[in-house]
Amino acid sequence: MLDDPPDLHIVAGVDRRLEANLDGLRIAGPVAWPFIVAAYDDFPEKGELFLYAWMAIEQDDGRMAEAVELGRRSKDEARGLVGALGWHRPESIAPLVRDWIGAQDAFKRFLGVSACLRHGVDPKQMLGRLIRDSDGRVRAAGLRLAGELKRADLANELRTALEDTEEQPRFWAAWALAEVGSGDLAGPELRKVAAGGGPDAMTALRAAIKAAPDKDARAWMGGLLKSPETAPLAVRGAGMLGDRTLLHWLIRQMRNPALAPAAGAAFLELFPEARGADLFTSEPGQVGSAFQDHFGDDVAKVPFADKVKDWGAASQLLSDSAVTAQG
Numbered sequence: 001m002l003d004d005p006p007d008l009h010i011v012a013g014v015d016r017r018l019e020a021n022l023d024g025l026r027i028a029g030p031v032a033w034p035f036i037v038a039a040y041d042d043f044p045e046k047g048e049l050f051l052y053a054w055m056a057i058e059q060d061d062g063r064m065a066e067a068v069e070l071g072r073r074s075k076d077e078a079r080g081l082v083g084a085l086g087w088h089r090p091e092s093i094a095p096l097v098r099d100w101i102g103a104q105d106a107f108k109r110f111l112g113v114s115a116c117l118r119h120g121v122d123p124k125q126m127l128g129r130l131i132r133d134s135d136g137r138v139r140a141a142g143l144r145l146a147g148e149l150k151r152a153d154l155a156n157e158l159r160t161a162l163e164d165t166e167e168q169p170r171f172w173a174a175w176a177l178a179e180v181g182s183g184d185l186a187g188p189e190l191r192k193v194a195a196g197g198g199p200d201a202m203t204a205l206r207a208a209i210k211a212a213p214d215k216d217a218r219a220w221m222g223g224l225l226k227s228p229e230t231a232p233l234a235v236r237g238a239g240m241l242g243d244r245t246l247l248h249w250l251i252r253q254m255r256n257p258a259l260a261p262a263a264g265a266a267f268l269e270l271f272p273e274a275r276g277a278d279l280f281t282s283e284p285g286q287v288g289s290a291f292q293d294h295f296g297d298d299v300a301k302v303p304f305a306d307k308v309k310d311w312g313a314a315s316q317l318l319s320d321s322a323v324t325a326q327g
Contacts, residue, residue, distance in 0.1 A: 003301075005239075005269045022087075025055060033063075040070070049080030050087075057088050057096075064096065072107050077137070081111065086118030101126060106135035113141040122149050131157050131173075140168040147176030155180055162189060171200055175207050183211025191220065195230055205233060209240045217241070232262040239266025246270065247312050254305035257284070257294035264303040271317070279307045 025032050036055055040048040049070055056063040071078035085093055093115055101112030101123060113130050116123055123130070123145075130142030131154065143161055146154050154176075161173030162185065174189035190211060193204035209217045218241070224234035235253050238246050247270070253263035264280060284302050285292035291302060312318040 005265060005272075022054065025051075026058065030059060030061065044070070044074075046074070046076055046080035046083070049074060049078070050083045051080075053081045053084035054087055057084060057093060068108065068111070071111070078107075078111070078114075082114045082118065085111065085115040090119045090121060097121075101130070106133070106138060109133060110135065110137045110141060113138060113145060117141055117145045117148060120148060122151075127151065128154060128157060131161060136164075136166040136169055139164065139166075140172045143169055143172035143176050147172065147179035150180050151176075152180040155182060158182070159185060162186075167193075171204065175203065178207045178211040186211050194233060195224070197233070201233070202236070205237050206240050209237055214241070228258065232259055235259050236262040236266050239269035242270070244270050244317065247317055251305050251309050251312070254303045254308060257287075257291045257302075260284075260287070260291070260302040260305075261300050264301060267303060267308065274308075274311060277307075277311050279303050279311060 025036075032055065036048075036051055040052050049067070052070060053064070053067040056067045067081060067084075071081035074080065085096075097112045097115045099112075100108040101116070103109055103112070109130070113123070115121075127142060127146060127149075131139055131146060133139050133142065139161065143158065146158060158173050158177045158180070159182070161169055162177070164170045164173065170189055171193050174186040174193075177183065177186040178190065187208060190204045190208035194201050194208050208220070212220065217237075221234040221237050224230040224237075235250070238250065247267070250263045250267050250270075253259040254267075256263075268274060280301055280303050281287065282299055282301055284295040284298075284300050287302055287304060295302075309318065
């Protein structure tokens, strides 16, 4: 999932292998607990927390309180615990979520709304309270849920949240506004987050493009292209426009080491059928000396522009004139 764009076929394969391993734990039952606890003690990361919390829910043996406390101490927004909630069926975790979502404990409220988010469950009138919660994490998760559910009835609250004092609630308020059809209000915040280059930059970029008329989105990205700092963002955004006639332009960008990774990601988004072709390398030096100088010893997934050009020609996606121009 960290690939840009992610290969969902590979993700599905990992999911199937994980489910097979979880079946083994179901069969083992309580005798598996010493191994699960030892794994977490040795390496207290999100995968081990996922396993601990998943088993606590599966066995319903009183260990869920321990899992919550382990999640509270984690440094990554309890991703392992939230993932375990998402892996179980909604009816399996419903009693927990009902207790948490209105709890005095802000962390439990965060878990409750995060579980709703994972399963696409609408907490109805409770959602309005969650997006006004005193805790920033709860507000951010609630605002994201409002967008996922397209709760247009909460548009006034979403607009108010654009003035939130914390960055995450502001961002998810803007994202949610774009989802409910008020992209004109969301655009400035989404563009700011996208240009900032943080962990939400790609999500913000996609939402900013979706929120604006095509002409305005292209004009904005044209401005981004003028700066070396933001040009990769503009190139990556080209793949989100859904315009497959951009192939010859993307091939030109692939010849620039600074833009090649973004151009490659945009290409795969526009042409997912190219995943099976041998068009990329994780050793940039294989492309040429300019790429070696730019990336040094860093690992990066970059396309071979000439191979992409040949693939496009063979697939009849490039006209003869375009192929000549690229040559």
